[in-house]
Structures are given as structure tokens and as C-alpha cells.
Amino acid sequence: MKKIQYYISALLLVGVVAMSLSSCSNEKLGPSIFPDEDEVLDPTSTTYKLDKYLKENFLDKYNLTFLYKMPDVSANMNYNLVPARYENALDLAVTCQYLWFEPYELMGGVDFLKAYSPRIILLVGSQAISSATRQPVDGLTEGGVKITLFNVNKMNADSIDLMNKDYFHTMHREFANILRQNKTYPTDFNTISVGHYVPSEWRERGDEISSEGFVCPYASSENSVDFAETIACYIVYTDKQWEDMLTYAACGWHKDKNQYCRYYKYPGNDLTEDPVYIPHTDADEKKIQTVKDADGFIISRYVMEDKVRVTVYEVEDEDGIDGVAAIEQKVAYARQWFREAWGIDLDALREEVRKRQLPENYNIQALRNRVYNIN
Amino acid sequence: MKKLYNISLLTLLALSSLSLSSCLHNEVEDIFDDDAVIRLENAKDKYFDILTSQGGKWLMEYYANSSEPGYNYVLTFYKDGTVEMAGHNKWINYIKNNTLTSSAYGTMRSMWEVIGDNGLVLTFNSYNDYFHLFSTPDAVPTTGGTMTAGGGSTAGQGHEGDYEFNLMKFSGDTIYMTGKKRDLSIIMTRLPESTNDETYLNEVAAVNKSMFTSKLPWVYIVLPDGNRWIVKSAATGNMKIYPEGEDEVMTSETHNFIITHDGMAFRDPLTIGGYTVQRFVRQADGTALCVEDNQTRIVADPLVYCITHPMLTWKTTFKNAAAGGVYSELASQITTESKKLDGTTLKDGLINYVDSVNKYVLTLNFSKSARTFPARYYFTLISSTETQMKIAFDGFDGYGERYYNNCATVPTLLQTMSAATFDLTSESLLAPINVTMTETSNKNNFIVWSLQ
CATH class of the missing domain: 3.40.390.70 (Collagenase (Catalytic Domain))
Structure with missing residues (x-):
């Protein structure tokens, strides 16, 4: 009886496995649904x-x-x-x-x-x-x-x-x-x-x-x-x-009326007056001229105003950062x-x-x- | 052993159920013939064929947003992936000539593609100067905005128009789409292969120029039941409408529309007073008849109401084709006499209503150098129908007396006009910018009045 049960179990197992394997056998793999890259x-x-x-x-x-x-x-x-x-x-x-x-x-x-x-x-x-x-x-x-x-x-x-x-x-x-x-x-x-x-x-x-x-x-x-x-x-x-960029990095800057300035001057070279700052973005900065020594180092800067040389000074670098x-x-x-x-x-x-x-x-x-x- | 047998049996049952369920998904998939990706590819091919067949020429009724008019584009789709996009509007004129005062034609070729992107999408995926102007974030020129921080009110937004469109359906040579971002309805209708883009768009531009006029304060949508809706600002392409007799502020709605080759169409079907309307065809008399019910019309006031409207002013020069028969002769004679009198010439004539005296006035403007001497002659409306009127002069003002007493033809002109009955006609009963007053008894005698 036990043997019969064993054989029945074995047969059923083989049958089920066969069904499992064949259950999708009618599906055929069609062409890829994704386009071929070459095409x-x-x-x-x-x-x-x-x-x-x-x-x-x-x-x-x-x-x-x-x-x-x-x-x-x-x-x-x-x-x-x-x-x-x-x-x-x-x-x-x-x-x-x-x-x-x-x-x-x-x-x-x-x-x-x-x-x-x-x-x-x-x-x-x-x-x-x-x-x-x-x-x-x-x-x-x-x-x-x-x-x-x-x-x-x-x-x-x-x-x-x-x-x-x-x-x-x-x-x-x-x-x-x-x-x-x-x-x-x-x-x-x-x-x-x-x-x-x-x-x-x-x-x-x-x-x-x-x-x-x-x-x-x-x-x-x-x-x-x-x-x-x-x-x-x-x-x-x-x-x-x-x-x-490195030149600007070496400069001192002063913020005057929301504009950053590297240079300033005194009106009429009168040092008792308040300094006037020259905004970096202004064309005035480009008008600044330099005086150099024999080795090409800049000694001083100035702008011409009414045929007078007005000395221009550099803003001191005080931010503490090199x-x-x-x-x-x-x-x-x-x-x-x-x-x-x-x-x-x-x-x-x-x-x-x-x-x-x-x-x-x-x-x-x-x-x-x-x-x-x-x- | 019995226990082992039971376990085996349970295992077999479990495996059996798995076997049977393993193919269930096929039953669901069989609803469709192909896989989703293949169906999408097929649909893309189908639209590619639709767009490029029969010459590939289509009219697109394009809306960038819900507050601007629609714009017509003639598109020619080519199988090599390019598309010729032709338009005729003021924004193209801005690109070409830096002015928005009129519209201009422009055409340019760029790329197109039907892509699968959450469904089928028609995309114009390379920049076209005359089409993508509605999608660029550049500030709309009229607002004067810039691209910089704190720029104009539309900087970063532009017209907010779509350039990618969800393909919804194809039916009767019309493709129905919606803009992918803004979801506005856009349609494309097939045009004959022989269509000349520029000629076609020039013809639409001509309709656009003459369909509505900004000089007339309002026109009407007249429904089949006789009820009327007042239409304002139609010349802007974005009309405000509300039921006649109702409060404008409380009940008005604004709808944008497009001028078409044969009339106009609202962006979406519009239900007013229980009737649904969308497309109107321009009739021979200039009015517009609704396609959907063949009854609803868009019309202006009758011509007599227009020419005697208290808010309107009409002008004639009496010269060239602006006056005929006796009126041309009388105007010429008046100038001869006024020249003798004070060196002036009859420049033009105006008709308008004067509130203070509750009368209409015909003003004859005499000019000399830069100075004008207005001679005013008051008249009343004796009788009128919708297209016929009779007037009578009964007084003068300003320089009226001087010219009445010293130029013999001035009284003659007024008497001639008072004696006549006039028929009123216009090329368009929807935009009557020129109205011809013709003597009923003699068609050769007429004056053409232009709406100011």
C-alpha cells in the first residue's frame, strides 16, 4: 500500500513538473520590442x-x-x-x-x-x-x-x-x-x-x-x-x-555707495577734503594713468582734471585675506x-x-x- | 509515512495551482494584438504617414495661451524630418522689422517628430524663429521686459506657448491635439497640396483686418431665439461677451478666438444662452453665421444706428471717391467760394452728436495754412429705418454763420441734403468702417463716411 502511494506520488510529481514546463510552450519569442540601435x-x-x-x-x-x-x-x-x-x-x-x-x-x-x-x-x-x-x-x-x-x-x-x-x-x-x-x-x-x-x-x-x-x-x-x-x-x-583676476585679488577694496572701488582721490589734491572713490565699473578707472620708475614699477597714479594732475591712491587691503x-x-x-x-x-x-x-x-x-x- | 504522503500531496496541489496561474497574464495581454511598445511604434508610424501624405500640408490653429488670439500656421511636413512653418502675425513682424504695428509673413524650415512620451506627441524639436517665439522665455516685447533680474513682467515666461502637442485623435482630415504643458486645444486641418502658403496666409490676414473693427464699441451675437449678447474688444482677438441688459462687470466672460480663412472660431466650443457655438463663417454682407446651428449670427447695429451713434464720429473728404454727383460738385464749388472769402479750402466734413444741445452736427472744416475754421450745422433725424434716413438742418454754430452767409453753395448743400432721403450701405455690416449715404432718388449722388 505504501509502495502504491509512493508510485502515485512520484507519477503525480512528474506530471505536474511536465505541465509546469509545458504550460507556456505555445509562447513564441517575437522580435524585440525595442528598436535596433543600428536601425x-x-x-x-x-x-x-x-x-x-x-x-x-x-x-x-x-x-x-x-x-x-x-x-x-x-x-x-x-x-x-x-x-x-x-x-x-x-x-x-x-x-x-x-x-x-x-x-x-x-x-x-x-x-x-x-x-x-x-x-x-x-x-x-x-x-x-x-x-x-x-x-x-x-x-x-x-x-x-x-x-x-x-x-x-x-x-x-x-x-x-x-x-x-x-x-x-x-x-x-x-x-x-x-x-x-x-x-x-x-x-x-x-x-x-x-x-x-x-x-x-x-x-x-x-x-x-x-x-x-x-x-x-x-x-x-x-x-x-x-x-x-x-x-x-x-x-x-x-x-x-x-x-x-590675480591683480584684483591683490587689491584693497572699499565699498562706496554700493559700488566697489580700488582707487580714490582728493578733489583738487586737497587732503583736507573727504576722499572721492572711483568705482571699479566706471570708465573713470580706465582714465587713471601711472608713473613708473626705470624698472617699470609703478610709483604713482593720477588722473587729469582741468589740466591738473590729481593724485590717485590705492585703497588699502584691510580684509585680512591674502x-x-x-x-x-x-x-x-x-x-x-x-x-x-x-x-x-x-x-x-x-x-x-x-x-x-x-x-x-x-x-x-x-x-x-x-x-x-x-x- | 502517511504524514510524508500528505506533505507530498499538498506540495503537488501548490505546484498545480502555480502551473495553472503561470499563464493567466496571457489572457489579459490577448486583449491587444501587440505589445504596448509595438502599438506605440505603430501609432507613431501611422501619424507620420498621416502628416506627410497628400503633400503634407496642414493648417494649424495655434493658441499660445488663453488671453491672446489664435494664430494660423501653414505647416508642410516632409518625410526627411523637416517641416516648413509659415505664419503671418505681428510677432513675426517684430522679429523681422522690430515693429508690432502690423503683421508680417514669415516662413522657416526646422525639425519635427512624432515621439512616444506618455502617449503620442508631435514635437517641433529644433528652434524655428517664427513658431517657437511663442515658447521662448524672452519677455514679450509689448511689456518692455528684459532677461535680467527684476526685468519685465513676462521675463522668464514669454507667451508661455507649447511646442509639443499630445495627439488626441485624427478624424475627417483634422488632427485634434492639446498642448503638452498648457493643455490648450490645438487643431490641424489638412490643406490641399497646391496651397500657396503666403497667398493663403495673406488672405487670412485680409480677413483679420476687416472682420472686426476697434472703432466700433460693440457688436452682437444674436442667438436663434433672438436674444443678444454684447461683444466688446473683438478686434483684439480676445472678446468680452455678456447678455444684453445684464451688468457687464458681473456677467461678462472673455474668450479668445482665431480669425480663419473664412471667418472666425472660438478656441473651444462656447455655450451661451443655451446654444453652443464655436465656428462662424463670414457672409457676403460681412456678418458671421455660426456653422454649428446655421442661425446664430455676429452682427453690428443697423447702419442708421451706427452713423447716428452718440459715441461715433464719421468723416468725409468729399474728394475723389468719397463723394459723387451733386455732392462732389457742391463741395468743389464751396472751396472756390471760401478761397475768395478768406483764402480757406474745404478740408473735410464730420458728423457726430453733441450732447450739450442734444443734436447731430455736420461740421465743415475750412482750413488755411495750419489753421482750421469749423463751421457747424445742426440737424435732426426726421425719419429712419435700419438702412434709410432723412435729415433736416436747423441751425449753425462757430464759423457756421460766416460760411453760410458768404458762400452761397453752403446753404445749397444743406438744402440738398435736407431734401433727400438716403440709403445707407457698407461693405461689411459687422465692421462698417465706411458707410455710403446714397440719395434714394438718384444713385449718382452720394457721400462716403468713414468711421473715426
């Missing part, structure tokens, strides 16, 4: 060449989707935004490759970019203006994987200065943000300007912010931004921009972090970017041909 590009499409360029140079190479046909679901729906102009998107794609990805690839290798470059770059034609603050946003990084670049329709690819100011400064900053989210930068960096960050008031600051040890006003908003801005400015600033030293210290931390965390020589990267920006090397038409010549 996505339509050779009859007007945008075929650019699409192919983006696929080969960004998607296949770095696993990066370069979105220029803006689906607004990809952007912040709280902003009113428009797509990028096609021609501008093409210009930005080729300059991105030339001035951003290729230098980084040269310094860090393709695997570095494959691992750490953003997964998505989204181009937006307009500025993003917050309806609450009326402040424009020039770029956004989301979760270390997506960089949104705004105002692409106002782009002028013929001017490398404008490209740096409006786009590549943002790109290098946002990429630095992605990198620091992956490998922490030295915490000692945060101690350099501790107590001097102004999260909201930074928008009201100008060149004078350098005297507090910041490369630009935005850098003074918080320490992580400071780190990313230090790297971005170091890479994209021209020699003159960097020197000017702005130049602070900035150089920050660059040193960035340099060290790039070398130790990423094996990249920041100075070499900077030189590579600068070399590519030289007038004899930067040819937007030749860069456009990278797309136009695709078959």
Missing part, C-alpha cells in the same frame, strides 16, 4: 549626418547621449524653454568634442571618459529663467549623469572667448562637479575660505570677490562650487583674464586631486585646451566639416 539612424533624415556623428563620437565611444532635439520632458517643466537651433547644436557638438572630450581623453584616456563623463548632455535653446527669482541659469548637473546647457540659440561659435564664457566654462565646471561626486576632493580645501561663503549674495559681487580668495563670484557661493569653479576658470581663462595666496592654494589642491585621484596633469590639460583655442588651431568651419564630411 535608429535614418539615412533619409535631414539630421542623419549629425545623428551619426553623435552616435559614433559620443554614444558608441563614451556611452553618452547628446540630446539636441529637445524633448521638454527631459528638461525642468517649471521653466519655459525652447529647443536649440539645429545649426547651433551642430556647432556645440563639434566644439564639445574638440575642446572638452578630446583634451580629457588625451590626458585621462578613453576609459576615464567612458566611466565618468556625463551620460546625457541636453541642449536647450533658451535661457532658463526662474519665474520666482528672475535669475538665469547657465547650466545644470543632475545626479552626476546629466548636463544641461542653456541659451544655445544665442551661441556664437566664431568667438572662442564667448564660447568659453557661455559654454565651456560651464561644461568644465559641471564636469568637475561630476568628478568630485565620484572621488572626494581634499577636505582641507574647504578650510581655505571658511566663513567667507555667501550662498545668496554672491550674485551681487564682482571682480572684488577675488581679494577674498575666489576666482569668480559664483565660487563664493559654497565650497564645492568653489572647487569646481577654480578648476573651470583655471582651464578656460586666458592669461590676461587670469592675471587680471587673495592671491588663497587662489593659488586652491589651484594647488585641484592640481593634486587631479593627479592623485585621476592621474591627470591639470596643467597639461589646461595647456592642451589653450593650444586648441589658439586662432591658428581653432577653425569652426573645419570642425563643422567633421559632420558635413560624414557619408
Whole structure:
């Protein structure tokens, strides 16, 4: 009896298992419901060449989707935004490759970019203006994987200065943000300007912010931004921009009637009068002339008023911060972090970017041909 | 052993139930022929074919928001992913000529695509100067805003128009859509392949110019039951309406609409006084007839009411085509006489109502250099129907006496007008900006009055 029960159980078990296995046998696997990547590009499409360029140079190479046909679901729906102009998107794609990805690839290798470059770059034609603050946003990084670049329709690819100011400064900053989210930068960096960050008031600051040890006003908003801005400015600033910034960092500044001033004078050279400050943003500052000694050092400054030399004095630096030293210290931390965390020589990267920006090397038409010549 | 047997049996039962349930999901899926993604891809292909077939030419009735008029765009969809977008409006004129005083035609090619994004979406996904102007956050030019902090009232917002549209349905060569962000109804209607974009839009612009006039304070929607709704500000493309006899402030509603090739249409169907209306076709007499019920009309006051309306002023120059027959001759003779009298010429004539004396006045303006000498002659309305009137002059004021007594043709003109009965006609009974007063007994004698 027990044997019979055993056999019945065994038979039932085999039957059930067989049913289980065969229960879905009539399902046939159909074609994939997802489009084949190779078939996505339509050779009859007007945008075929650019699409192919983006696929080969960004998607296949770095696993990066370069979105220029803006689906607004990809952007912040709280902003009113428009797509990028096609021609501008093409210009930005080729300059991105030339001035951003290729230098980084040269310094860090393709695997570095494959691992750490953003997964998505989204181009937006307009500025993003917050309806609450009326402040424009020039770029956004989301979760270390997506960089949104705004105002692409106002782009002028013929001017490398404008490209740096409006786009590549943002790109290098946002990429630095992605990198620091992956490998922490030295915490000692945060101690350099501790107590001097102004999260909201930074928008009201100008060149004078350098005297507090910041490369630009935005850098003074918080320490992580400071780190990313230090790297971005170091890479994209021209020699003159960097020197000017260090000059401002070495100056004393006086706030007079909500304007920052580096110089002042006494009316009619009468030292008993109240001093008159010369706002940094005024054209008057440019009228200041210098008297130099034989070695080229500045001995004195003056402005001509009614054919009289009125002596101009420098504002004393009383903020207690050595702005130049602070900035150089920050660059040193960035340099060290790039070398130790990423094996990249920041100075070499900077030189590579600068070399590519030289007038004899930067040819937007030749860069456009990278797309136009695709078959 | 019995215990083991029972456990085995329970295990078998559990396995059996799992076996039977493992295929249940197929029964649900079989409701549809294909997987969701495949169905979406097929639907995208279907709309791609609809949009690009038969020449791919469509008329889009576009609304950026609920306070601006609708704008017509002729779109030509091409299979290579490009679309020609042609429009004719004042914002395009601003881009082209930096002025908003009139509208201008503009056309530009950009990209389009049907994408799957929480459903089917038609997107115009590369910037088009003449279309995306409604979506850009730049300040709307009229508000004078800037893009900087604390800028104009619309900086950062712009017109707030959509450029991505949910495809709702395709029926009878019309595609029904809603803006993805603002949810406004937008329709596209197929146009013949042979349509010339510029000619078509110029024709719509001509309708736009003449359909309504801002010079007339109000017109009426006349419902099939005879009840009337007063319509104000129709010339702005955003009309205020309220029932006649009701309080304007308490009962008025504002609705934007679009001027079409053959009339006008409200953005959405509108129910007023129990009737639902949306599209109106312009008739030969200039009035508009509702398509939905073929009875509701939009009309102005009868011409006699218009020309004698206390708030309106009408003007004639008596010259060229503005006067005919005896009136042209009399005006010419008056100038000859006034030149002899004081060196003046008859510049123009005005008709309006003067509250202080409770009378109508015909003012003959005589001018010399930069000076004008208004000669006023009062008249009353003796009799009238909706399109016919008879007047009688009964006094003068200002310089009226001087010219009446010293230019013999002035009394002749007034007597001629008093003796006649006039028929009133206009090219448009909805926007009568020019009304012709023609003598009933002699069609050659007429004066054309223009609404000021």
C-alpha cells in the first residue's frame, strides 16, 4: 500500500513538473520590442549626418547621449524653454568634442571618459529663467549623469572667448562637479575660505570677490562650487583674464555707495577734503594713468582734471585675506586631486585646451566639416 | 509515512495551482494584438504617414495661451524630418522689422517628430524663429521686459506657448491635439497640396483686418431665439461677451478666438444662452453665421444706428471717391467760394452728436495754412429705418454763420441734403468702417463716411 502511494506520488510529481514546463510552450519569442540601435539612424533624415556623428563620437565611444532635439520632458517643466537651433547644436557638438572630450581623453584616456563623463548632455535653446527669482541659469548637473546647457540659440561659435564664457566654462565646471561626486576632493580645501561663503549674495559681487580668495563670484557661493569653479576658470581663462583676476585679488577694496572701488582721490589734491572713490565699473578707472620708475614699477597714479594732475591712491587691503595666496592654494589642491585621484596633469590639460583655442588651431568651419564630411 | 504522503500531496496541489496561474497574464495581454511598445511604434508610424501624405500640408490653429488670439500656421511636413512653418502675425513682424504695428509673413524650415512620451506627441524639436517665439522665455516685447533680474513682467515666461502637442485623435482630415504643458486645444486641418502658403496666409490676414473693427464699441451675437449678447474688444482677438441688459462687470466672460480663412472660431466650443457655438463663417454682407446651428449670427447695429451713434464720429473728404454727383460738385464749388472769402479750402466734413444741445452736427472744416475754421450745422433725424434716413438742418454754430452767409453753395448743400432721403450701405455690416449715404432718388449722388 505504501509502495502504491509512493508510485502515485512520484507519477503525480512528474506530471505536474511536465505541465509546469509545458504550460507556456505555445509562447513564441517575437522580435524585440525595442528598436535596433543600428536601425535608429535614418539615412533619409535631414539630421542623419549629425545623428551619426553623435552616435559614433559620443554614444558608441563614451556611452553618452547628446540630446539636441529637445524633448521638454527631459528638461525642468517649471521653466519655459525652447529647443536649440539645429545649426547651433551642430556647432556645440563639434566644439564639445574638440575642446572638452578630446583634451580629457588625451590626458585621462578613453576609459576615464567612458566611466565618468556625463551620460546625457541636453541642449536647450533658451535661457532658463526662474519665474520666482528672475535669475538665469547657465547650466545644470543632475545626479552626476546629466548636463544641461542653456541659451544655445544665442551661441556664437566664431568667438572662442564667448564660447568659453557661455559654454565651456560651464561644461568644465559641471564636469568637475561630476568628478568630485565620484572621488572626494581634499577636505582641507574647504578650510581655505571658511566663513567667507555667501550662498545668496554672491550674485551681487564682482571682480572684488577675488581679494577674498575666489576666482569668480559664483565660487563664493559654497565650497564645492568653489572647487569646481577654480578648476573651470583655471582651464578656460586666458592669461590676461587670469592675471587680471590675480591683480584684483591683490587689491584693497572699499565699498562706496554700493559700488566697489580700488582707487580714490582728493578733489583738487586737497587732503583736507573727504576722499572721492572711483568705482571699479566706471570708465573713470580706465582714465587713471601711472608713473613708473626705470624698472617699470609703478610709483604713482593720477588722473587729469582741468589740466591738473590729481593724485590717485590705492585703497588699502584691510580684509585680512591674502587673495592671491588663497587662489593659488586652491589651484594647488585641484592640481593634486587631479593627479592623485585621476592621474591627470591639470596643467597639461589646461595647456592642451589653450593650444586648441589658439586662432591658428581653432577653425569652426573645419570642425563643422567633421559632420558635413560624414557619408 | 502517511504524514510524508500528505506533505507530498499538498506540495503537488501548490505546484498545480502555480502551473495553472503561470499563464493567466496571457489572457489579459490577448486583449491587444501587440505589445504596448509595438502599438506605440505603430501609432507613431501611422501619424507620420498621416502628416506627410497628400503633400503634407496642414493648417494649424495655434493658441499660445488663453488671453491672446489664435494664430494660423501653414505647416508642410516632409518625410526627411523637416517641416516648413509659415505664419503671418505681428510677432513675426517684430522679429523681422522690430515693429508690432502690423503683421508680417514669415516662413522657416526646422525639425519635427512624432515621439512616444506618455502617449503620442508631435514635437517641433529644433528652434524655428517664427513658431517657437511663442515658447521662448524672452519677455514679450509689448511689456518692455528684459532677461535680467527684476526685468519685465513676462521675463522668464514669454507667451508661455507649447511646442509639443499630445495627439488626441485624427478624424475627417483634422488632427485634434492639446498642448503638452498648457493643455490648450490645438487643431490641424489638412490643406490641399497646391496651397500657396503666403497667398493663403495673406488672405487670412485680409480677413483679420476687416472682420472686426476697434472703432466700433460693440457688436452682437444674436442667438436663434433672438436674444443678444454684447461683444466688446473683438478686434483684439480676445472678446468680452455678456447678455444684453445684464451688468457687464458681473456677467461678462472673455474668450479668445482665431480669425480663419473664412471667418472666425472660438478656441473651444462656447455655450451661451443655451446654444453652443464655436465656428462662424463670414457672409457676403460681412456678418458671421455660426456653422454649428446655421442661425446664430455676429452682427453690428443697423447702419442708421451706427452713423447716428452718440459715441461715433464719421468723416468725409468729399474728394475723389468719397463723394459723387451733386455732392462732389457742391463741395468743389464751396472751396472756390471760401478761397475768395478768406483764402480757406474745404478740408473735410464730420458728423457726430453733441450732447450739450442734444443734436447731430455736420461740421465743415475750412482750413488755411495750419489753421482750421469749423463751421457747424445742426440737424435732426426726421425719419429712419435700419438702412434709410432723412435729415433736416436747423441751425449753425462757430464759423457756421460766416460760411453760410458768404458762400452761397453752403446753404445749397444743406438744402440738398435736407431734401433727400438716403440709403445707407457698407461693405461689411459687422465692421462698417465706411458707410455710403446714397440719395434714394438718384444713385449718382452720394457721400462716403468713414468711421473715426
